[in-house]
Amino acid sequence: MTAADAPDVLYVGDLVTDTAIELIRDANTITYSDRAGPWLAMRSGAKLPFAGFQDFDACGNAANAAVAGTRLGLRAALAADVGKDDTGQRIVARLQEHGVDTHLVRVHPDQHSNHHFVLRHGAERTILVKHHEFAYRWSAPTGSAVPRWVYFSSLSEHAGGYQDEIAQWLAGHPDVRLAFQPGTLQIRAGVDPLRAIYRRAEVVIMNREEAVAVTGGDHADVHDLLARLHALGPAKVVVTDGPEGAYASDGDEHLWMPPYPDPAPPVERTGAGDAFAATLVAALARGETWRTALRWAPVNSMNVVQRVGGQAGLLRLRELEELLARAGADYGPAPFPEGPPSR
Template identity: 25%
Template structure:
């Protein structure tokens, strides 16, 4: 194991919640007034940004993460997991009070899930706790969601980022539900939008219907509108169907998902992000980056957490086929 705390130029820095996913396998996910049973339970370090950053590290990229943990066993587990995956921990923030964030997850036999979030100290990140010298040499800053006030710190940080840093943004439903007006500062700085179809439509569909004065607007039309509003690349994740992507260089593609034996879909989108951003860092075409993203996601969902996430050697073998 390498403990990586030195100041160093990295490829990607994540900025998002750090959680321990307490995953419970269940016979079925209970609805209102229903009961189910727990078959097993495991604690797995997680968080959307952390999943993507760890995935990129396993693919050979230098990564770090801005996040906050408590002085507790869950915080120790997160720090150890980052170090074991060779993620630089020099941007971690330690809280003397409060608990590390956790997510109670319930995963059924089909790989579907229900999640309940306890954010803990994740939502206490202040601008003064972030070391700008550490972060302003990265190539990509990758934003994901927080439950509470750390969202405001993400917005504050935008003004401090060097202009040549690309901002990658996966808002997730927590941020999409904030609406366009509240997300505007981040979206205006975003270069790469990584979003699923449901989130894209919820965030933009009514807005562009009103602009175009139409009753329906297609996925492609929404994505093109988003490009026109200044985002360079729009990637729409469509689950088992695949992914649609378009950029302002005139590239457009739809890439089907790879068939896979599904065990746990938790973090599938984060795993896709790892593969896609790997492609962007290597200046691959939009389509090739999407293929890599889909392949990485197809591997990651074959086990719980990040257990099945592929290595760089496995990716290279796939690309040589």
């Protein structure tokens, strides 16, 4: 890469192909709730009919975010790992079709690429995941290829050394701004393996349940969750809360950002969180203010849930601006009072 086309944002995270299987709700496949939350149940030993399936190549938090970035006018590159198989070839080709630079995608001979299965039940989904044990190695950008931002996201439980390499590189490049959207396995691993990443991050984005898991805070008290996330080091933090909107802090004030009104009930919620986080970071990377970035993020999230898959509904900049123009004057972040906001 040359200085003219060095990435605005380098996205880092695992890549995957998703096969989305649409289930049929009948006596064999049901959903129910108990004190632990919603459950999906299937009759053991049965042959279960399903309505259909779709394959989605080049998925995962980082890939979804990179595609969002390119559609919003950013130069996006992606550092990731795939196997030398048909799935890996399709993943790389798909990213290139979206305009994502893939020269930092490492291809591993004799290994399979990640392939997940998404069980769709209404607008909800249950995902069967497996991350392969790649020999991760950080291909450190140098010279004119050093990005302005790094967007760090979901990796497997086998990537501890790789994460340490990235943290060390970031420590040596203080001008590179860091956004961190931890994935499920990084949340499960706890803070200690990622303490340097949290401390180095300019902005950290996660959902409310993840914030509780990471910080040990009170689910009912978002102020407490925001404060606990700040204590880990990031300058700005965002806690998303699905249809309830999002809560954000820049260290000076706590804001609530309402969702952008959905034009219809959601078709599927895959990728909604990725769209929110990626759009917020894209706005910051484009030089927008913190409050403007918070206004942008729910628009893309709203549109993604109107389509199946995490990328089909991602907006181009012109489309996002048109939707923002239709929003009322009161659409934007607002301070919320001390004490736990109602759910």
